[in-house]
């Protein structure tokens with residue numbers, strides 16, 4: 001459905017996207033994950049025809065994107081990471097405005113808008129002013145706006161950012177629904193767990209480069225060989241982190257507040273050695289628990305926790 005071949009984008013001397021390639025098949029929900037500044041927005045804008053790449057090419061099915069802007073725009077729905085303020089427009093008027101821009105006849109638009117408002121759970125708000133909506137509602141409205149012309153491919157730039165947990169759950173439910181409707185979805189986030197249960201495929205981008213990509217299962221398997229442990233200490237993690245970093249069996253350490261997560265290569269006996277060493281060095285360990293491998297840790301490892 002979507003193919004990126006060696007996309008590079010430079011802003012003057014800054015290389016925002018660096019020789020990035022990716023393929024998304026029809027029906028996939030592809031999570032595009034990476035820390036802030038990694039190049040996600042730039043890549044999505046290029047796909048959405050709002051920005052031109054410095055080199056490389058993009059195909060949607062067999063259509064070359066940069067030379068077929070109009071056709072591409074009719075196939076894709078793009079939801080930007082930031083959207084403006086709209087004084088004196090009500091929710092339904094807002095969608096009418098965008099339907100009109102998309103060239104949809106008034107009568108058809110009415111029924112499309114009603115369906116979309118149901119989908120994004122905003123039907124009860126259709127007569128409210130857009131500016132009076134919560135952030136989560138505005139984001140759902142913006143999603144509805146990107147759907148007015150019934151696009152096949154959705155490009156969503158951090159659609160759940162800045163939302164409270166309830167709003168996130170709601171957004172996920174809607175995206176899952178869109179997946180069931182057969183849409184192909186490319187969705188970005190700087191928070192991996194947000195995407196892990198939603199997506200079929202994941203690509204991890206760092207400094208403009210794709211550092212990992214594959215199905216969610218494939219990416220999970222890659223780091224299954226190491227054991228992950230979470231410990232809690234009584235005070236700051238500084239000394240414990242230092243001690244763990246000196247240990248050659250430990251491949252990864254991350255400390256925050258009074259919690260530390262680390263990975264080690266070895267078996268239970270090695271684990272016992274690590275615990276002994278911590279205790280012998282007067283580290284006040286409160287709790288100790290093995291962890292399942294999850295995508296967040298993989299993400300932290302792959303991007304080396306640089307955020």
Ligand SMILES: Nc1ncnc2c1ncn2[C@@H]1O[C@H](COP(=O)(O)OP(=O)(O)O)[C@@H](O)[C@H]1O
Nearest residue numbers: 011014016034035036037038039040041042043
């Ligand atoms: N218009 C611009 N001019 C110059 N540099 C930019 C511009 N937009 C983005 N950048 C830079 O390109 C890099 C990638 O940014 P962006 O695509 O927004 O990343 P992300 O969406 O992953 O946070 C960053 O270093 C950012 O500062």
Ligand SMILES: [Mg+2]
Nearest residue numbers: 040041042081
């Ligand atoms: Mg961005």
